[in-house]
Amino acid sequence: MEMNAINDCVKNYLSHCGGGIKGYGGWTISTGSETVAGRGVVATRDYSVGDVIFVDVPLIVSPRALGTDGTGSWPVCAVCYSEMTTPTGCPGGCRLPVCGRQCADRPEHRDECRYVRQLRPKTKSDGQTWSVGIYNAITAVRGLSIKDGKYRFFLDVLQKKSTDKLTFEVEELKRNISMELDKEDEQIMVTTCKIMDANCFETIVNRSNKLISLKGLYPVAAFMNHCCVPNTMHNFNEKLQMIAKASLPIYKGQEITTSYTYSIWPTSLRQNHLLTSKQFICTCIRCCDTEEFGTKLAALNCIVKNCEGRILPINPLDKKSIWQCKMCTKLVSSTEMLCFYKDVETLMKSISVFCPKSFEAILKSFNIHKDSPFVIDLRLKFIWKSKNNSLNLEQLLYKEKLCMEMLDLVRKLRLGQCRLLGLISLELLKVIREKAYRFRRNWNTKTLNVFEGQISKLKEIYTSVLDEDANLDNNNIQ
Numbered sequence: 001m002e003m004n005a006i007n008d009c010v011k012n013y014l015s016h017c018g019g020g021i022k023g024y025g026g027w028t029i030s031t032g033s034e035t036v037a038g039r040g041v042v043a044t045r046d047y048s049v050g051d052v053i054f055v056d057v058p059l060i061v062s063p064r065a066l067g068t069d070g071t072g073s074w075p076v077c078a079v080c081y082s083e084m085t086t087p088t089g090c091p092g093g094c095r096l097p098v099c100g101r102q103c104a105d106r107p108e109h110r111d112e113c114r115y116v117r118q119l120r121p122k123t124k125s126d127g128q129t130w131s132v133g134i135y136n137a138i139t140a141v142r143g144l145s146i147k148d149g150k151y152r153f154f155l156d157v158l159q160k161k162s163t164d165k166l167t168f169e170v171e172e173l174k175r176n177i178s179m180e181l182d183k184e185d186e187q188i189m190v191t192t193c194k195i196m197d198a199n200c201f202e203t204i205v206n207r208s209n210k211l212i213s214l215k216g217l218y219p220v221a222a223f224m225n226h227c228c229v230p231n232t233m234h235n236f237n238e239k240l241q242m243i244a245k246a247s248l249p250i251y252k253g254q255e256i257t258t259s260y261t262y263s264i265w266p267t268s269l270r271q272n273h274l275l276t277s278k279q280f281i282c283t284c285i286r287c288c289d290t291e292e293f294g295t296k297l298a299a300l301n302c303i304v305k306n307c308e309g310r311i312l313p314i315n316p317l318d319k320k321s322i323w324q325c326k327m328c329t330k331l332v333s334s335t336e337m338l339c340f341y342k343d344v345e346t347l348m349k350s351i352s353v354f355c356p357k358s359f360e361a362i363l364k365s366f367n368i369h370k371d372s373p374f375v376i377d378l379r380l381k382f383i384w385k386s387k388n389n390s391l392n393l394e395q396l397l398y399k400e401k402l403c404m405e406m407l408d409l410v411r412k413l414r415l416g417q418c419r420l421l422g423l424i425s426l427e428l429l430k431v432i433r434e435k436a437y438r439f440r441r442n443w444n445t446k447t448l449n450v451f452e453g454q455i456s457k458l459k460e461i462y463t464s465v466l467d468e469d470a471n472l473d474n475n476n477i478q
Ligand SMILES: [Zn+2]
Pocket: 077, 078, 079, 080, 081, 082, 098, 099, 100, 103
């Protein structure tokens, strides 16, 4: 399909489905030399930080699959995505878990309910009224909604994950129904799942003050290429639409990018994630810079006694690269580094983050610096999971320090007005508020005013970054 035709189709889709294309048309899908790989989204005008670039409407949203034995986490309602602790099957007979009649009767559930029901879902002898297998197959079934609509061309134009493996969702469906699947339907389901695997985004919704993580397929966002210094960030509104905003200034003719991985991870881990989940190697400026803008995020401390240097790969884009300490020039093979990484990861997993003193002592005794891979994960875990009002003063001040160091890291990594900046600013604000509360009697007005100033500055940052989900607790991500 011609690029012009793709642009027309996408913009048509958005304007028909309430994506509000008006005023958000400053970009085009292009195969030009501006894009890092194949097709990409390119700005046709300048954007300032915080400007909305597009409001994207999902083609499919579905809950995350559960373990096939049904253990682990609970399902969410297949229609409204609320968390369910006592899931019950849809009274319509599709055996998807729903909250009750009101969700079962919703128009958006009608077609899929009828479709699954006529496939005669198997019942189990355990008396459970909903089926894990059918639940895991939702993405496949929802793919059929694209088949008949006027948006069928998306099935042709969107990129698919190349794999010969059987499609999990479709196999789950086939295992859990008594009827044969129609061959054409099955083909469309397989295609949809491959598109989903290549392009889906984590969609986060707020249900009763809990953040629920879903999978969403967004047509414009699906055309955005990856960069480890992305120039956009996104939030989701109540209708599960994706609001993409500029996180850095974007100039006319520049490619508009997103990140398919965790920007806070070091290059080796990001590369590994991109290769296994998206099958490509990123060669952006951050990936080519061994020191990742001076953060040395991938580095481990040198293993030579009394050397204060850090070991980094000579060629960060090569998985088998030799690593070297700049200070004493000690060389370490990639296999050895992999072992060190594994050791650090195991050690980090065994640590309780909630005792700052012992945490820092362990890092010291094992010669691991504070910005090492996996250590950052732990520090973030402490930031998200600790409840300010139950922390002692030492822990509270430690959390404040961690938040400030993370904000500094985000700045050094040039991530701009990204989601992480918003979330950490919000946490830091809560910490400062708690601190001010505890010291309200000891401090004079002047000091308290300094804290008020800090608080309102942080508030400004997080509200501009996070939009309406700003008042959420990040501790509750399911
Ligand atoms: Zn519901």
